[in-house]
Amino acid sequence: TQLLEQSPQFLSIQEGENLTVYCNSSSVFSSLQWYRQEPGEGPVLLVTVVTGGEVKKLKRLTFQFGDARKDSSLHITAAQPGDTGLYLCAGAGWSDYKLSFGAGTTVTVRA
Amino acid sequence: DADVTQTPRNRITKTGKRIMLECSQTKGHDRMYWYRQDPGLGLRLIYYSFDVKDINKGEISDGYSVSRQAQAKFSLSLESAIPNQTALYFCATSEGRPNQPQHFGDGTRLSIL
Numbered sequence: 001t002q003l004l005e006q007s008p009q010f011l012s013i014q015e016g017e018n019l020t021v022y023c024n025s026s027s028v029f030s031s032l033q034w035y036r037q038e039p040g041e042g043p044v045l046l047v048t049v050v051t052g053g054e055v056k057k058l059k060r061l062t063f064q065f066g067d068a069r070k071d072s073s074l075h076i077t078a079a080q081p082g083d084t085g086l087y088l089c090a091g092a093g094w095s096d097y098k099l100s101f102g103a104g105t106t107v108t109v110r111a
Numbered sequence: 112d113a114d115v116t117q118t119p120r121n122r123i124t125k126t127g128k129r130i131m132l133e134c135s136q137t138k139g140h141d142r143m144y145w146y147r148q149d150p151g152l153g154l155r156l157i158y159y160s161f162d163v164k165d166i167n168k169g170e171i172s173d174g175y176s177v178s179r180q181a182q183a184k185f186s187l188s189l190e191s192a193i194p195n196q197t198a199l200y201f202c203a204t205s206e207g208r209p210n211q212p213q214h215f216g217d218g219t220r221l222s223i224l
Contacts, residue, residue, distance in 0.1 A: 006153075009151070030209065030210075031209070031210045033212065040217065040218075041217050041218070042115070042201050042203070042215025042216050042217050042218055043154070043201075043213075043215050044215070045212035045213070048210050048212065050210055088153060088154065090154075090213075092209070092210070096161075097205075097207075097208075097209055097210075097211070098156070098159065099156075099213060101146075101153040101154040101155075102153055103151055103152055103153040104153050
């Protein structure tokens with residue numbers, strides 16, 4: 001059983017549309033990280049959210065950490081083909097900071 | 112040069128063979144990790160090491176062993192490979208402070224026939 005549930009598993013949209021990816025858990029995390037992975041490469045960190053209720057923006061990407069520190073969302077505005085990839089959320093433990101990963105959301109943005 | 116280097120990048124082998132996957136890093140991080148990635152399951156932790164003398168089992172360590180030869184090197188072994196160990200394997204490193212990212216290699220695609 002996955003500690004972190006991501007939804008949807010797959011998302012295919014047209015260039016210029018918006019999308020949201022969700023990451024939910026029954027566990028409370030010290031922080032939540034989002035990674036993006038492209039074919040043939042390892043995941044690369046996009047952002048870390050630390051405080052409950054925190055919102056971070058990275059150009060067209062907006063990340064939110066839930067008030068109870070159990071869930072997070074990633075919103076992409078006006079998606080571009082370069083946003084295509086596998087998006088992974090990961091929750092950090094309180095004492096050793098080990099990460100538990102969600103199963104990932106595969107995003108495809110069609111030109 | 113990559114900060115986290117995994118070798119080999121691809122490997123095809125037969126059931127019952129012993130296989131070693133190697134990872135080296137130039138980031139100077141104390142913590143190193145081995146994960147496997149399967150479609151629909153995300154990244155699952157196999158083993159991790161917080162320093163040279165520290166080795167810990169992750170959530171799916173059965174059938175695997177590791178060796179931390181130096182701060183910069185962490186290898187993963189499959190003593191007797193079986194087909195359900197076919198997967199993409201990633202090594203990662205991190206600092207030991209809160210909220211730090213993990214830095215991943217580009218993975219080893221392992222197929223066991």
